[in-house]
Amino acid sequence: MPPVVRPYRGVAADERRRERREKLLDACLDAVAESGVSTVTVDDICARAGLSKRYFYESFGDRDAILVSALDDVIDTVGTALNELEQEHGSTEERVAHTAAALVRALTADPRSSLLYTEASANPALEDRRRQMVDRFTPLLMKAVLDADPADPRAEAATVLMIAGTTELLDRWLRGTLTFTEAEFVDTLTALGVALATSF
Structure with missing residues (x-):
């Protein structure tokens, strides 16, 4: 039987993942706008999004993927x-x-x-x-x-x-x-x- 994933502060797990993904994508765009595609890093994206790398790799395999x-x-x-x-x-x-x-x-x-x-x-x-x-x-x-x-x-x-x-x-x-x-x-x-x- 799969584990029950309970809402956190009233927000379902899937919705939280979606919100984190959107924050990371938005942070990625900010990084691209500031310094161009070639210098974007996972560390920079995570710092801008205020999220750990764990959450980055929850949605994206690597920098190219995002x-x-x-x-x-x-x-x-x-x-x-x-x-x-x-x-x-x-x-x-x-x-x-x-x-x-x-x-x-x-x-x-x-x-x-x-x-x-x-x-x-x-x-x-x-x-x-x-x-x-x-x-x-x-x-x-x-x-x-x-x-x-x-x-x-x-x-x-x-x-x-x-x-x-x-x-x-x-x-x-x-x-x-x-x-x-x-x-x-x-x-x-x-x-x-x-x-x-x-x-x-």
Whole structure:
């Protein structure tokens, strides 16, 4: 017979674990925002969360695991935004504009999270997950933005170029290298996207 796990101060054990996990993820994002992906440590995350390593390893296997989990939250946000675009109609410019705005909103909703995406190349586990994200969303973007057949290699190449270029521009914009307002940034992405979408 399994042991009975009683609530602590009225909070069930599963809920306490969930709360600790969320605190650790939030602390991880703070650490990334302050010093970048490459310098994040388990010790730092635990100190920021006010939790012992025991509770860290209750939810995550290692540092890479929590970074990937945090990036997964970003991917889910982007996925939700892109799935809503599947029903979009209109001209190429309208589709590109809607997509650019949705991506910028999703990736900047929490500036800490966007760094996980733009700095993914600094961590092999994050880069692997980012590549999985690109593979997952490329067919969707091919249809939503280009209204193209996912089997068309030229359309695939154009879409991957859009994703890679947007990632680099987003990184520069977030770091202040590109001094656009959000509206100007979306307009710029739209103009570049339309130019690429209509070039083949």
